[in-house]
Amino acid sequence: MPAPSDTPNSTDSETNAESPAEETAAADGFTVTPYAVDGEIDYEKLLERFGADPLTDEQIARFPDHPLLRRRTFYAGRDVDDYLEAAAAGDPHAIVTGRGPSGPMHLGHVLPLYLAKRFQRETGATVYIPLSDDEKFLAKDQSFDSIGEHTRENLRDILAVGFDPDRTRIVVDTADADVIYPIAVRLAKHLTPATVEAVYGEQDTVGLQFYPAVQATHLLLPQLVGGRQPTLVPIAVDQDPHVRVCRDVAAKEALPVDKPGALLGRFLPSLEGPGKMSSSGDAPSIELTDDPETVAETIRTHAYTGGRATLADHREKGGDPTVDVPFQYLRFFFEPDDERLERIAADYRSGDLLSGELKELAIDRITEFLADHQRRRAELGSLESELEPYRLTEGERRRALERAGVPMGLEG
């Protein structure tokens, strides 16, 4: 799951784009880039490295109430105040939350989408959801056919979230290349290989060298389509380089946009314990299309717990909720009630609640959540017709190209 993470200082250190080369090195014993997460992650150190700001209590109180924020899974950001002010004033404001369609979506992938939906419902945020099928084709050992198949399945999951089509736009890089590519070229004019290499590390193909310009396009799209407005990008900390590159590019180019802000999150732990939940690694994960039996079986078999080795030991010494993955699932998303969550934690610590019982609590909540999601997914008609109201209109494409200063067609 992309969940947020990071800590900052308020100087825009990302404008020194040549400097963050050391990020790619495992200077503090851990490595975080968009293509690799290794080692034990120190989320505070990451904020220092990346130069982002921890969220204050006051900022969190101004966001729509959501466990992902209240409990600091999203714990840092950039330019968050601008977004909050626009949201409070009823002025235009946008969220960009993307998806790399290289496989089935699992639980972690969809939680930021539900967060975005909450923001949309409560303050009217426009939500942009770019699908980077180009990047996934380039980065993975998969054919475009395979990526295309995942794209279509992922789109069904995204549609099942239930966004407001009047305030949501879904773009697919290859299918919306008419607007994405020309703007990416515009942004690529001053994006140097050195910047890309410093932030992303060395790339194997010229496709991946170019891709940061496409990603920057995603993050500026709400403003290029809908005019200058605060844009917040809720992402896991490993995707922060995309935001920083985009902020650099936006600052260098004379475009009618503000730099996009970020809401930075910690990783949802892997079922098997701390670290990033990944569908590409070998770790088991919960897919959005799993049936209740599979979910229960997966959690019962694979979920890492904070319980003791024996029942007697657990009853006597109690468990550790801070490392218990079922508990962390409840804390991140599935138990919104703070008192109930605290009671569960207390019962677990005291030994009254067993690991197996805690697992069943999480299984109940997750299967309930997935049942709703799967019901909405099953009710969808053909992808083409369901997607249509979420696609950029001709007028929106034209406005975006116009604001980006890209040649406006071949009339004349």
Place this chain on the structure above:
Amino acid sequence: MPAPSDTPNSTDSETNAESPAEETAAADGFTVTPYAVDGEIDYEKLLERFGADPLTDEQIARFPDHPLLRRRTFYAGRDVDDYLEAAAAGDPHAIVTGRGPSGPMHLGHVLPLYLAKRFQRETGATVYIPLSDDEKFLAKDQSFDSIGEHTRENLRDILAVGFDPDRTRIVVDTADADVIYPIAVRLAKHLTPATVEAVYGEQDTVGLQFYPAVQATHLLLPQLVGGRQPTLVPIAVDQDPHVRVCRDVAAKEALPVDKPGALLGRFLPSLEGPGKMSSSGDAPSIELTDDPETVAETIRTHAYTGGRATLADHREKGGDPTVDVPFQYLRFFFEPDDERLERIAADYRSGDLLSGELKELAIDRITEFLADHQRRRAELGSLESELEPYRLTEGERRRALERAGVPMGLEG
């Protein structure tokens, strides 16, 4: 003018894509890359360097008769026999001849287009004309507005050539990004930074790093749209790296295409003497929209001649047609009759024909040619309506993406 040039050997040495790094160095005292031409060019050495084949008399006889071939301005190639066989058999065969719209088109730019039109008339060649507005935006210090304006003006010149719309497709990278970009991504998957750097030299932006994948797309487009067929790319020798990169890429990817062939040409000399005629340098040039007075004035004032310093000296010793630019114009294109051309050369060598008289001969032919071109240009209606029959149809776009193995939209 892109006129062809090069000499080869028949082993496909371009498949060793990592090797041609030395091309970018001025190993033999001259430098030829797509972005720089310096020094006195040795066209035979270039063929050795690039690994292409000189055209044989027999090959030239099989092409439609044209001074650009008969007189060896186009003097070398790759896979020329495949093209000639298809043309003779009435099987599908294609020409790709592009334009980088960074300024007004001058005389040199349009001659290969007239050559392509001749091929189209005589053997039914399909002609693809890609306009790389993306590359020009990235490579030049110009806004996209300016590049867009040049693109529209260049398109009018291309349309004025009078291609058969049933057998001609014109694509503009930004305006046809829906088909160009996804295919370029497909080709970029195995295009390494090392290959691009070896062939093109180091690039300043990630946009130019990616561009060779776009260029490769141009060269494969006839086959992706219309099925496997011999494709010939008539280009000046400085553009040969584009062809070689495309041939590499086509060989690496499992695509239903043959490697595109090339017809390689020498540069049309600058008005001021040997070297490449360039509208971006300071050298004066003849633009396609110049009126007869301007053409005459430009040639009278700036054309480098092979005449002697004084009239008496010229009458006595004669001039040198091999370096005389007005004579070279006649030889390349404007005096198709070999006997007349030889008589002019003989008269010049003997001193009977003066430099000023030779200039007037060239002025007459060029203004006559431009008058026809300008008349057809003036008769064009709106660009949009004139261009429409030359644009890729929806079915052609779909077939090209399908053959390239790119995700086919969002149905399902």
